Amino acid sequence: MKISSLARINFSIIMLCIAAILLAHLAGLIPDERVYQVANRAKLCEALSANISACVGDYDLQKAGKQFELFATQNPDLISVGLRRHNGDLVVAVGSHAETWNDLAVGHQDGIYVVQIENTKTKWGQIEIQFSPIYAGANQYVSPSLAKLLSFVAMLVGLACWLHLRRILRYLDPNKSVPPRVREVLNSFAEGVIVIDTEDRIVLANQSFAKYVGKTQEELLGSGLYDLAWRISEAPNCSTTEIPAGTVHGTQMQLADANGQIRSIFSVNSSPVLDDEGKYKGVMMAFTDVTPLERNRSALLSTLEELSVSKKEITKQNEELRYLATRDPLTSCINRRTFFELFEEHWSEATNSNIPLCGMMVDIDFFKSINDTYGHSMGDEVLRQTGALLNKMTRKNDVVCRYGGEEFAILMPGLDIADAEAAAESIRIRMSEMQFPDFTITASLGISAFSLGAAAPQDMLDQADKCLYVAKRNGRNQVVRFDTVPADLIVDESKISRTKPAEEASVAPSIPxxxxxxxxxxxxxxxxxxxxxxxxxxxxxxxxxxxxxxxxxxxxxxxxxxxxxxxxxxxxxxxxxxxxxxxxxxxxxxxxxxxxxxxxxxxxxxxxxxxxxxxxxxxxxxxxxxxxxxxxxxxxxxxxxxxxxxxxxxxxxxxxxxxxxxxxxxxxxxxxxxxxxxxxxxxxxxxxxxxxxxxxxxVELNSGVSSDGDVLLAIGEQIERLVEAADDGDGQSFVALAERLRQTADRFQIGIVSEAASNAIAVTNEDAQVETLVKQSFELLAACRIMRAGISPANLTSTEVDSNSAQVQKP
Missing domain, CATH: 1.10.3210.10 (Hypothetical protein af1432)
Incomplete structure (x- = not known):
């Protein structure tokens, strides 16, 4: 069994004290009560002999016996006493003197005394006294008082030294002593380094750690790690005020100030300290101050959160712009491109599920005369009210399109030709009832259906358009169904088809x-x-x-x-x-x-x-x-x-x-x-x-002058991709997208966006940090918000090119 250093040092000090006392005793510096006790016994024996001699001289042996009894009573350590004549007869005895007395022990055994008694100058006999031995047992080597002194000193010195050494050896334990050169190396570390023992007391701390916690190295030695105001994170099953026992790797610890606010944040790596036999003796802990990094990280997370919100806002706004991009700005009907996309979907559904599908063409009669007589602004108003009427009178799943000029196209999924004809007649009547300041309008309508043999969506529109042609030829303001158009008229008017004839379509695959x-x-x-x-x-x-x-x-x-x-x-x-x-x-x-x-x-x-x-x-x-x-x-x-x-x-x-x-x-x-x-x-x-x-x-060379809606959509899509590049930390794509955004802004003469993009390019490179990219993204977003604020929703329609002036000329 291995004895601890504290026990060994304590035992050594006690033995030194005992040895010092014993040497003093041997040198006679400490009185020995046993010597005084022997002398006192001798004097008692002499006094007793004087009394007994008087009794013998008076031949009063009975009195001598009483003297012996009184002597025995007064001396508890007396074993026996007897009076013997010179002829060997024992005449008076107290105690078991006859049994315990041994003549051979006289002069050899401690506590046995013999005093000669004389009567008239002649030897009468002797007094035999036997005490308990003084130098027997433990008293043979050490007197009782000395033994008590040694015991008292041993206990007192042992307790005092144990308490004192225990405090000192908290950090003066030789097993944990560190050479000066090692201390110098530890003090040169930028990281804080400490060593704690098995009771979480600090036995070593370098200067960096002392600076971190605002104490001196001397103040830290021997103090508990619990005494510092730590908060620990990323440690499972651990409270915010308790240090986890044992070895903890990769822990993050936060140091609070007197007000409980986080003052510093440390990344802590820990390693066990073992002795030569591999037994656990403590932990060495290295503290790296990551406060700036964590605060930057928190700020970056906050910024990225704001960027994410802005990104969602941009995405939402782009969705709104895409919605506007699918609509005719004058009539709020869907535009032609979106119409054909939806037409393909409904056509596929009708083909695969045999669901009825009808198409309607609506043309405002004599619309050119309205433009020529009352002006294009009145023509725009006619188109606006017509679009509103068509959207109101059609079902939710119907598709209303501004097909071109004064023409509208309507898809009616789920309706057969008879129901579509009834709906068309209702629309014709309602349009004829529309009132304008100086005129009324009428409309010609043509309808066709999927069931009438059209091979493709465009074919069905061509059929409805031929019906429209017939309605106009027959006097306008009427509804014509494709199945009522004479067959020879279809053959004669095949040239009006907006696409290739069916015979030519078979030469090569169609282009949907x-x-x-x-x-x-x-x-x-x-x-x-x-x-x-x-x-x-x-x-x-x-x-x-x-x-x-x-x-x-x-x-x-x-x-x-x-x-x-x-x-x-x-x-x-x-x-x-x-x-x-x-x-x-x-x-x-x-x-x-x-x-x-x-x-x-x-x-x-x-x-x-x-x-x-x-x-x-x-x-x-x-x-x-x-x-x-x-x-x-x-x-x-x-x-x-x-x-x-x-x-x-x-x-x-x-x-x-x-x-x-x-x-x-x-x-x-x-x-x-x-x-x-x-x-x-x-x-x-x-x-x-x-x-x-x-x-x-x-016209085409000047088409760079786009509507405000196109401007917002173009810039919005580029900003959305630019924010994604910043969010991904892709500096190379960020610079390229910023340059493209600058060119777009220059072309549309949007100075604030162009300036922000130029600044972003100037301060950003391909290796830029995420913080830089995010910062520049926010500046570009701010510029785009200012630009967007200058374009009201009304401008999205009012600044469009006069749409009814680009009429589609019929063959």
Missing amino acids: YSAVTALFSALTFRDHETAMHSNRVSTYASLLAQRVLSPKDVYVVETAALLHDIGKVGVPDAILLKPEALNAEEWEFMEKHDRIGVEIIRHSFKNQGLTDIVKYHHYRYGGVQCSEKQKFWGEDIPIGSRILTIVDSFDAMVSDRPYRKGMGVTSAVAELRRCSGSQFDPVLTEYFIEIVESGALQ
Whole structure:
């Protein structure tokens, strides 16, 4: 069994004290009562002998016996006493003297005395006295008083030393002593380091820890770790005021001040301290002050929470903007693009579930005369009230669309042709009852149904449009059903169809409008700038294709132009939105996604003509400086690809880029002529230049002046993606998106957003911390809020281009 250091030191001190007393005793410095006791016994014996001698001289042995009894009474340590004649006869005895007396012990045993008695100068006998031995047992070595002294000193010194040493050895235990050089190393640590024993008392603390808790190292030694105002987190089953026993790894501890407020936060790593035998002796703990980090973390979490709220707000507002983007701003009816998307859904449902579906075309009679006579503002009011009436009179699941000009289209799922006719008649009557200041209006209506043999949604609209034609030819203000139109009239009027005839549609697979709009919507959400470019290119391609192609081929070319950049949906923001010219590696990456775009179109439409137009639109007409992958050129390149090459290049030349300004139309025309015959088809190039110089593109070239709704939607979508980049800590995408936002703001002349975006680009780099990105995001959000505040909801309609002035001319 191993004895503790405290016990060994305490025992040593006691033994030193006992040894000192014994040495003093041996030196005669401490009186020995046994010597005095022996002398006193001798004197008693002499006194007794004098009395007994007198009794013997008087021959009064009886009196001598009484003297012996009195002597025995007065001396409890007396064993026996006797009077013996010189002849050996024992004449008087007290106690069991005859049995206990041993002549041989006389002079050899402690406590035996013999005193000679004489009578008239002659030896009469002797007195034999036997006491208890003084030097027997424990008294043989140490006197009783000395033994008591030694016991008292041992107990007193032992208790006092144990209490004193126990306090001192709390931090002076040799097992925990630390060399000075080790202390110097510990004091050089920036982290606070302490060692606690098994009772959680601090036995070692470096200067950093003392500074953390606001005490000196001396004050900390021997004090309990519980005495400090700790709060512990991330420790299971532990209260906020109790330190967990044993070893705790990865604990976070908070130090409170006198008011209970958190003063410092520490990350604590702990390790057990073991002795040479592997027994647990305490814990070494390292304290790292993470107060600034935790406070920054809390601030960042708070900021991210605010950013999340702002992001939700932006998302909600973008949803509202998308709702506005699906509506005609004048009539609040859905726009044509959304109408066809919903039409495809209802058509599929009717096809798969055999649910009735009817379509209605509504045309306001003599609307051009209203515009000419009363002005476009009155025409707008007629359209507004007509849209409100149609929305009010139709069912919740009906779809009301401002189809174009003064035309409206209505889908009525779940109604057969008879019910649709009744609904159309009610609408006609209500429209004729509408009152305006100086005139009334009437309307012609045509209806058709899924059950009447239409092969596609556009076919059913064409049927309703033919009914509309019949209604107008027969005097207007009436409802015409498609199944009542003469068959020969259908054949004679097939040219009015807005799409290709059924015979031509069988040549190649159809191109569903819903699929086109779905892909274009994805491209718009991915990059609004690219979508606007594609929309302009589609318009230019349609104008040029009308010079040389049939209507069905014009539609294919127009679709190809609208989707020729669909592969960019997979290009990272850092490349797609890069504010300077791309390098060779990035161009190679873009070419890869051009090929992906071709595959998207191939699998989405399975129309080889459409696919080839997009696939070969980068081919050069003259074959000069062609890449090795170009296997043909000239007239062998599909004509749609040659058209797309010209209009795509033209729009790229006249449009601004992050790294350059767009050139003027005159310069772009000159560049087209310079590259005519080498890069571009010379004949098609001249056709296109004629279109440009005739002014037919003037409206399209000015289409950058968008409505406030388009501005808000474009900027809102970019802000939403920019906030996501900040939330993800993606500095590279953040910079690219900020540059794109700046360009958009410059184009729409929104100075406050442009300035905020420029500032964000200036102070942010690709390696920026999340805090910087979040801060700049908030500044951009603030700028956008100010910009949005300057555009009232009324402006979303009042600033639109006069919509009824762009009438659809009927064939």
